Each structure stands twice: as structure tokens, then as C-alpha cells.
Amino acid sequence: MVGSETERRYYSNRMARIYLVAIEDVIGSNGVAAVLRLAKLGHLIGNYPPDSLDREFSFEDFAAINQAVQEVYGPQGAKGLCQHAGRATLKYTVTDGGLMADLPDAAFKLLPPGAKVKVGLTTLAKSVADFSDQEAYVVENEEHLVFVVEQCPECWGRSSDGPICHGTAGMLQEALHWLSDSQEFTAVETECVARGDDVCTFTISRKAAEEGPEGHSATGSAEDAALDDGST
Numbered sequence: 416m417v418g419s420e421t422e423r424r425y426y427s428n429r430m431a432r433i434y435l436v437a438i439e440d441v442i443g444s445n446g447v448a449a450v451l452r453l454a455k456l457g458h459l460i461g462n463y464p465p466d467s468l469d470r471e472f473s474f475e476d477f478a479a480i481n482q483a484v485q486e487v488y489g490p491q492g493a494k495g496l497c498q499h500a501g502r503a504t505l506k507y508t509v510t511d512g513g514l515m516a517d518l519p520d521a522a523f524k525l526l527p528p529g530a531k532v533k534v535g536l537t538t539l540a541k542s543v544a545d546f547s548d549q550e551a552y553v554v555e556n557e558e559h560l561v562f563v564v565e566q567c568p569e570c571w572g573r574s575s576d577g578p579i580c581h582g583t584a585g586m587l588q589e590a591l592h593w594l595s596d597s598q599e600f601t602a603v604e605t606e607c608v609a610r611g612d613d614v615c616t617f618t619i620s621r622k623a624a625e626e627g628p629e630g631h632s633a634t635g636s637a638e639d640a641a642l643d644d645g646s647t
């Protein structure tokens with residue numbers, strides 16, 4: 416189930432650039448240079464892709480960077496670094512009016528958190544297609560919203576025993592934080608193409624609510640995230 420060898424897909428230069436800059440913020444330019452050398456992308460050392468929306472950064476190269484981060488820093492280190500980079504990717508594309516630009520303003524702001532999350536992630540899924548050759552959509556089961564990524568740039572051609580798309584998880588975490596004005600929601604990767612699943616999926620749920628002094632939950636049940644459509 417790895418990316419087809421005959422198929423070339425591309426990420427936008429800007430998203431790859433933000434991702435590399437965010438990694439550099441943590442491990443420094445020498446750290447990134449080591450990662451890029453290991454990924455056989457030495458030409459990118461000190462020469463990150465331009466800040467443009469052109470789709471010119473191949474999924475192969477993006478996956479190779481993530482693979483090299485994992486080889487250098489180990490699974491846990493890679494998880495932290497790639498989540499950080501994914502968060503930055505969303506944050507800076509949001510502030511640039513990028514990934515979430517299509518969200519309706521006033522009406523959207525009035526929605527309850529669960530509905531905002533649903534509308535927001537659906538918008539995000541559509542707009543990643545404008546920024547890359549990635550395809551994504553949101554589905555809803557009885558209990559959760561699920562963010563599905565087909566043709567995932569992060570694990571393209573890679574194989575692993577478990578989920579490894581930490582950058583996308585970080586991007587979703589940042590989106591959830593931004594959409595719900597809180598840290599109430601989590602995104603956990605539950606399927607990954609790298610370990611043989613058909614698609615990469617991220618299950619969105621509310622964090623377990625803390626018991627308040629009155630003994631009932633301060634937030635809602637997990638169902639609210641999926642079923643609260645904001646209709647009044």
C-alpha cells in the first residue's frame with residue numbers, strides 16, 4: 416500500500432518550508448543539515464523551498480525528511496519534532512489566511528465548539544487539496560469525527576509497525592485548538608498507510624472531562640464532538 420512508483424504527487428513549497436523552519440527552531444541548522452543529508456536532500460541545506468504555493472515539493476522528499484528525523488531522533492523524538500512542525504504548518508498558514516481562509520466569519524464564531532470543529536476540519540480537509548496533491552475528508556461515526564487522509568505525504572512509500580504521521584496529527588491538534596479556543600479536543604492517528612492500512616485516519620475526540628465540584632463533567636461527552644451540529 417505504499418505510494419505508487421509511477422505516481423508523482425507534490426506538496427506546496429510553503430508547507431514544506433514552514434515544516435523545515437519549525438524543525439530547525441528545535442534542532443538548529445546543524446541538526447536539519449544532518450537530517451537532510453541522511454534523507455539524501457543535501458541540496459536543501461541552507462536552501463529551503465521558496466515561500467510559494469506552487470506544488471513542487473514531492474511527497475517522496477517530504478516523506479524522506481520525516482523518515483530521516485525518525486532515524487536520527489528515534490520514534491519518540493520524531494513524534495515531538497514532527498508534531499511541532501505540523502502545528503507550525505497550520506499556525507502559519509492560518510495567519511497567512513491560508514488553510515482555514517474559507518471559514519465563514521460571524522456565523523461560524525457563534526457555533527458551539529463541537530460544531531466549529533466539524534465545520535472547521537471539513538474546511539481544512541478541502542483546502543489541503545488546494546495546497547497539495549493530498550486528498551482528505553472528514554467522516555463521522557457514532558462516536559467520533561474522523562479525519563481521513565489519502566495519498567499522505569508524510570508516510571508516502573514508508574513502512575512502519577505503527578502510525579507515524581505525527582506532523583498531520585500536530586496540524587490537526589493546532590486546528591482543534593484554534594477552532595475550539597481550548598485544548599479540549601485531541602487527534603490521534605488510528606490508521607496509517609505505512610503499516611498497511613488503506614488510508615491514514617485521525618480520530619477526533621474530546622479529552623476526558625475533569626470532574627467538577629458538582630460531580631459532572633465540565634465539557635460534553637465524546638458524542639458531542641461528532642453529533643453537536645450547532646443547530647438551534
Ligand SMILES: [Zn+2]
Pocket residue numbers: 567568569570571579580607608609615
Ligand atoms: Zn500517513
